[in-house]
Amino acid sequence: MKDLFVIKIGGNIIDDDGKLSAFLKAFASITEAKILVHGGGKIATDTGNKLGIESKYIKGRRITDDETIDLVTMVYGGLINKKIVAQLQAESCNAIGLTGTDANIILAKKRAFKEVDFGWVGDIETVDISLLNIFFEKSITPVFAPLTHDGKGNILNTNADTIASSLAVALSKEYKVKLIYCFDKKGVLQNMDDESSVVRFINKKKYAELLTEQKLFAGILPKIENAFAAIDAGVDAVIIGAAENLTENISEQNQGTLITN
């Protein structure tokens, strides 16, 4: 099977023009098939504030009401997505900007909540990779905004990490997929204050040991559990690392954390 990289970047890169530009250069230089999934960033909050759209929270969780889904459709699906595509085109990477709505690639279901309606939030039901296969054949690089749809005319807000892992799992039927989460640390750290304490390699045995030795911080555990879930579902490996180390992290000179079965 051919190699394929599914790479996710978050707000910390998107909000910093210099970091984003450096990241996109590194991303564009990857010669294997690849997908970029981007999250939002401060720009959505800032634009929302200017438009007088209040961020509403219930029990600490953001509500995606009518105004908010329009806001993220504009900012994620329009501004951030198309700016990234234009920059990749300038780096000779033939990118195409997409949401899950486009060509029905990611169909989701509006989440049913028991007590509170959190709004236009979607849980992924199906991923159709047929068009993605054609894009890879033509050396076209999909760039996904974190939006899906319900097939009934509604756009839904779906977590970018989840979109990345769902795409990776669906594509693992036909490709050897490496799923890369770029985040604000160099990798999984044993000591949160020491960037040199990256755990370079984790498999299930090692993870059990780290848990027993209580060497990991609670905040990172869900990320590792999600990585194992993706691997169990067919993904070859998950890499957690800093966006600025992308080139090294997909090579033998890995600076981040490589997670395998």
Place this chain on the structure above:
Amino acid sequence: MKDLFVIKIGGNIIDDDGKLSAFLKAFASITEAKILVHGGGKIATDTGNKLGIESKYIKGRRITDDETIDLVTMVYGGLINKKIVAQLQAESCNAIGLTGTDANIILAKKRAFKEVDFGWVGDIETVDISLLNIFFEKSITPVFAPLTHDGKGNILNTNADTIASSLAVALSKEYKVKLIYCFDKKGVLQNMDDESSVVRFINKKKYAELLTEQKLFAGILPKIENAFAAIDAGVDAVIIGAAENLTENISEQNQGTLITN
């Protein structure tokens, strides 16, 4: 050659949820290959006002400055485009939302102005139909926002009528293309106050007669000239009519104005 429809709608439809919904139902029911090109609408101006982005004009022409290109990228490329795509998906039309930036389909050049810099406005240089051909083979319907790019990382604002005609001309090499402009009148009228005065058929001979007889209003002349330019460049026919008559206008029961060579 197979039939293909390139259909353009403007702000008067986009700003009216009921009209837009009815139009999209009619559009979705077209069984031939088709492309939708949409313009902006009041929502861009309203969003701009809320964001404190002033509409700036020099000599009656809008300036697309940095703030404005971001605004239209959000509103045209994100909000309007993806909402249309989601609604078409609900009508079982497998739509994909695009700008000229995506997959480098429409490359443009920032317009060079002699006296005044009108900003991020693009004149189309090349249209690449290779990916569009694949979409049509797979029964995928492209929906274009009126944005292009310069290949140097910049998104450009390009008139939606021009995008529609450029796509139509480029596709006329491989399809029998009908280019349909939906606008706010039933067609080319002999009497602007009388919607029943539609000129049903115009060719170059008839146009010369209408001009001699001074039966046309000056405002419609550029539209007709542009229609003939598209026809001279290979488009089979141009139809100018009301969005609500789309179904009739692409059939033998044409209610609008059919323009041919």
